[in-house]
Amino acid sequence: MNDKTFTEEGGRVTNIKDVARYANVSVTTVSRVLNGHPYVKAEKRNAVMEAVQALNYHQNSNAINLSKGRTMLLGVVVPFINHPYFSQLLHGISIKALEEGYTLVLFQTSYDRDKELEALEMLKHKQIDGVIITSRALPYEQVRSYTAYGAIVLCEDSEGGEMSTVSIDHYESFLAGMNYLIEKGHRRIGYCIARPSSPNSMLRLEAYETALQSINEPINANWAFVQCLTMEDGERVVHQYKHLRQKPSAFLVASDQVAAGIWMECKKQGIRVPQDLAILGLDNHPIARALGLSTIDLPIDQVGRELVVRAIDTSSIQKKKYGFTIVERGSV
Amino acid sequence: MNDKTFTEEGGRVTNIKDVARYANVSVTTVSRVLNGHPYVKAEKRNAVMEAVQALNYHQNSNAINLSKGRTMLLGVVVPFINHPYFSQLLHGISIKALEEGYTLVLFQTSYDRDKELEALEMLKHKQIDGVIITSRALPYEQVRSYTAYGAIVLCEDSEGGEMSTVSIDHYESFLAGMNYLIEKGHRRIGYCIARPSSPNSMLRLEAYETALQSINEPINANWAFVQCLTMEDGERVVHQYKHLRQKPSAFLVASDQVAAGIWMECKKQGIRVPQDLAILGLDNHPIARALGLSTIDLPIDQVGRELVVRAIDTSSIQKKKYGFTIVERGSV
DNA sequence: ATATTTTATGAAACGCGTTTCAGAGCAAGG
DNA sequence: CCTTGCTCTGAAACGCGTTTCATAAAATAT
Numbered sequence: 001m002n003d004k005t006f007t008e009e010g011g012r013v014t015n016i017k018d019v020a021r022y023a024n025v026s027v028t029t030v031s032r033v034l035n036g037h038p039y040v041k042a043e044k045r046n047a048v049m050e051a052v053q054a055l056n057y058h059q060n061s062n063a064i065n066l067s068k069g070r071t072m073l074l075g076v077v078v079p080f081i082n083h084p085y086f087s088q089l090l091h092g093i094s095i096k097a098l099e100e101g102y103t104l105v106l107f108q109t110s111y112d113r114d115k116e117l118e119a120l121e122m123l124k125h126k127q128i129d130g131v132i133i134t135s136r137a138l139p140y141e142q143v144r145s146y147t148a149y150g151a152i153v154l155c156e157d158s159e160g161g162e163m164s165t166v167s168i169d170h171y172e173s174f175l176a177g178m179n180y181l182i183e184k185g186h187r188r189i190g191y192c193i194a195r196p197s198s199p200n201s202m203l204r205l206e207a208y209e210t211a212l213q214s215i216n217e218p219i220n221a222n223w224a225f226v227q228c229l230t231m232e233d234g235e236r237v238v239h240q241y242k243h244l245r246q247k248p249s250a251f252l253v254a255s256d257q258v259a260a261g262i263w264m265e266c267k268k269q270g271i272r273v274p275q276d277l278a279i280l281g282l283d284n285h286p287i288a289r290a291l292g293l294s295t296i297d298l299p300i301d302q303v304g305r306e307l308v309v310r311a312i313d314t315s316s317i318q319k320k321k322y323g324f325t326i327v328e329r330g331s332v
Numbered sequence: 333m334n335d336k337t338f339t340e341e342g343g344r345v346t347n348i349k350d351v352a353r354y355a356n357v358s359v360t361t362v363s364r365v366l367n368g369h370p371y372v373k374a375e376k377r378n379a380v381m382e383a384v385q386a387l388n389y390h391q392n393s394n395a396i397n398l399s400k401g402r403t404m405l406l407g408v409v410v411p412f413i414n415h416p417y418f419s420q421l422l423h424g425i426s427i428k429a430l431e432e433g434y435t436l437v438l439f440q441t442s443y444d445r446d447k448e449l450e451a452l453e454m455l456k457h458k459q460i461d462g463v464i465i466t467s468r469a470l471p472y473e474q475v476r477s478y479t480a481y482g483a484i485v486l487c488e489d490s491e492g493g494e495m496s497t498v499s500i501d502h503y504e505s506f507l508a509g510m511n512y513l514i515e516k517g518h519r520r521i522g523y524c525i526a527r528p529s530s531p532n533s534m535l536r537l538e539a540y541e542t543a544l545q546s547i548n549e550p551i552n553a554n555w556a557f558v559q560c561l562t563m564e565d566g567e568r569v570v571h572q573y574k575h576l577r578q579k580p581s582a583f584l585v586a587s588d589q590v591a592a593g594i595w596m597e598c599k600k601q602g603i604r605v606p607q608d609l610a611i612l613g614l615d616n617h618p619i620a621r622a623l624g625l626s627t628i629d630l631p632i633d634q635v636g637r638e639l640v641v642r643a644i645d646t647s648s649i650q651k652k653k654y655g656f657t658i659v660e661r662g663s664v
Numbered sequence: 665a666t667a668t669t670t671t672a673t674g675a676a677a678c679g680c681g682t683t684t685c686a687g688a689g690c691a692a693g694g
Numbered sequence: 695c696c697t698t699g700c701t702c703t704g705a706a707a708c709g710c711g712t713t714t715c716a717t718a719a720a721a722t723a724t
Contacts, residue, residue: 013458015680026704031682039702058457062398063680066709071394073435081426087419094413094438103405105435106426125390126345231622264622267599287619290563290596347710358674363712371672395710398679 014055023051034059074311075119075131077107083229084257084285085300089134089155092304100312102129111137111195124149130311135198153310155303156199157321164310166320167200168298173324174204174252177280177296178211181250184332186278187215190223190248192237192258201226204254223248234261238269241277250278250332256285259293263331279331292330298322346387355383366391406643407451407463409439415561416589416617417632421466421487424636432644434461443469443527456481462643467530485642487635488531489653496642498652499532500630505656506536506584509612509628510543513582516664518610519547522555522580524569524590533558536586555580566593570601573609582610582664588617588627595623595663611663626664629657 016034020027025044032040033048040048051057065071074097078086090106097104105128109115116138122128123146130151136143140160146152147162154165181189191208193201212219222244225237237258241247253259259281266273273279281288281295288295299322306320348366352359357376364372365380372380383389397403406429410418422438429436437460441447448470454460455478462483468475472492478484479494486497513521523540525533544551554576557569569590573579585591591613598605605611613620613627620627631654638652 017680027681028683028704028706029702032703035682039700041702044703058459060398060680061459062394062403063709064682066392066394066398066711067680067682069709082416082419082423084414084416087414091414091440094440098438098440103435103437106430108423108426108430127390127393231618235622260619261622286563287592290567290593349710359711360674360676360713361672364673367712371670373672376673392710395679396712398681399710399712401679 013060014057015060016057018055019048019051019057022055023047069126071127071129072102073105073128074102074308075105075107075122075128077109077116077119077131077133077136079109079111079135079137080229081106081108084287085255085283086134088283088285088300089304089307092301093132093308094304095301096305096308100308102308102312109137111135113137120146120152123152126150130314132307132311134307135200140199151311151314153307155307157203158199161317164317164319166303166306166310167322168303168324169321170200171203171207173282173296173298174207174254175211176324176326177252177282178208180326181252181278181280181332182211182215184250184278186250187217188220188223188246188248189217189250189252190220190225190241192225192228192233192251192253192255192262194227194229194254196226201254208252220246220248222246228253228255228258231257231261231264234258234263235265237262238265238271242269242271248277250274250280252280252282254282256281256283256288256293256295259295259331260285260287260291263291263293274330274332281331284327288327288329294329294332295327297325297327299324345392346389347392348389350387351380351383351389354387355379401458403459403461404434405437405460406434406640407437407439407454407460409441409448409451409463409465409468411441411443411467411469412561413438413440416619417587417615418466420615420617420632421636421639424633425464425640426636427633428637428640432640434640434644441469443467445469452478452484455484458482462646464639464643466639467532472531483643483646485639487639489535490531493649496650496652498635498638498642499654500635500656501653502532503535503539505614505628505630506539506586507543508656508658509584509614510540512658513584513610513612513664514543514547516582516610518582519549520552520555520578520580521549521582521584522552522557522573524557524560524565524583524585524587524594526559526561526586528558533586540584552578552580554578560585560587560590563589563593563596566590566595567597568593570594570597570603574601574603580609582606582612584612584614586614588613588615588620588625591625591627591663592617592619592623595625605663613663616659620659620661624662626661627659629659630654631656 016027016030020030029044030048033045076093080086094104107115107119119131123131132153134155144162152163154163155167156165157167157170158165193204195201209219259279262279263273266277271277281293284295284297303322348359348362352362361372361376362380365377408425412418426436439447439451451463455463464485466487476494484495486495487499488497489499489502490497525536527533541551591611594611595605598609603609613625616627616629635654
């Protein structure tokens, strides 16, 4: 065959056939070279590689995926994209996913169960290869029922060996936060969490109660603030705090965003931090550093990366748990 | 393969052939029904729909895409995922993309030109259908040279009819910000922008200079702060500000994050806002509301959605420009 | 009644790789 | 010298839809 037959791409993208023809081998051999299979003579291998170079060939991922019966797509279930916690988690996820050649399909749920189910259904129909659930609204059992269809990775501390989990040790971190506050002399401690029913919140609650029991403090229901996600929620907390007859001397706040809101509203209201009210945040967001808020640093990027790893490696179920570091600044 | 009968999916996902067999029609007819083509008798159409229902059939997107020669993938070039401005933009983009059935391939570039090129090369090789560039490092001409391969949408105010653009009117918004400060009695006005060489910054600079010329104020090079993206950068600005012999009385800051950093550092340093220094931010991020920062509200979500629309609709090139609203709070 | 056009349907080709299968060449083992 | 077992290669099947083409039947026009 001479080069005459190679009509320099008629607007078409070069495909494996073109390469095969150019290199004077079969498409099978080209495929073998491309996939690093053994049993190809160096001579032919080189011819193929030269052809690939010469024709600037790139594989058609659709064809590959159709052939291999996979999608290279990973579903990511996230309640809110633009909340700093989740956007940071997403950051870690996206870096690792790109590294591994996977593409993300974002499901922003706002904790809508149907949106969550959408991701699971896509997994069932092999439209995505795996699902990372950064935070769920669906019951555990319902999620579990989809495990047969692909990897589902949870970002929580749940029991059960059916799904890989990657998480922060929420119990220990919250306990450590409580103990830190206690060490600093606080006994009347309130807390702010997001959804009280979430698995993570449950663990935090448990840690909270354990810590108070250890110093024989009763639990004051008025010092529990839920649905705290944003700075606005933090402000709301301070407003409610002001009307308490009996006030806590410290808050353990499960989000720096909320902690920041509390801090700022305190400034506005003339409540001194930490003299009148100590604040210990969580996440170590940039804003915490900026405001000088003490907080608990979590390796969110790392968690994000590991979530991807677990979603890709379907050979085993694993439960990873990451530690934390208390960051002392001026708010406690 | 022994699937002569309807063995309730032998681990396999039902495909179009199964549906055809079940409905007693050809795959062509099934395809026609699924794609809403005309010329299918109601009777057969119903039979197909029933079969789809009964077998819980879902199309294989890989096969469809291979067939149609598209990917339903949209590249999104973003310098930083976890910067509030971009994460909000991403939020809008992702909502609209999901709505339209498109999936996003995130390219987090950190303004690395090679990463940007990666997205463009993927477009060239038909691995993605379009590219949304939220902020670019590559020269305009180089990006333009890829327009033949698919839709490229820019999030900037550039001239030229080769690519769709969706943007905020940066010139007008910055000018309005300047005029607002001038109205409030300021004449010595400094500014903070991100990359001085970016197209958006150029427009802002132009507006800045125009505004100062209109009140016959000279331009003071010491009042120009560049590379301002984060709260930390804002703090840095205040440190530098303190060492200025001649100080501006106001800052126009092209990011609320930076404005927040300035505000907080001012509090720390005892610089009164707005008496000693007025601050006008940009973006209307949650933090601006929380701190009571005056700012310029931009419809970022809307921009994100429109970016997707332009990336999908390849029938025409359009240039959309969005307005802004000055939000008066207490920092000016 | 005949010529056209429209409606309706399926077989087959196509998009583009991967994988299976079969066969050939060649070296080591008995 | 004859098995046995690698090494190497390509034809063909496969994954799963869409689209083209051919054909047939029905409706409309002449």
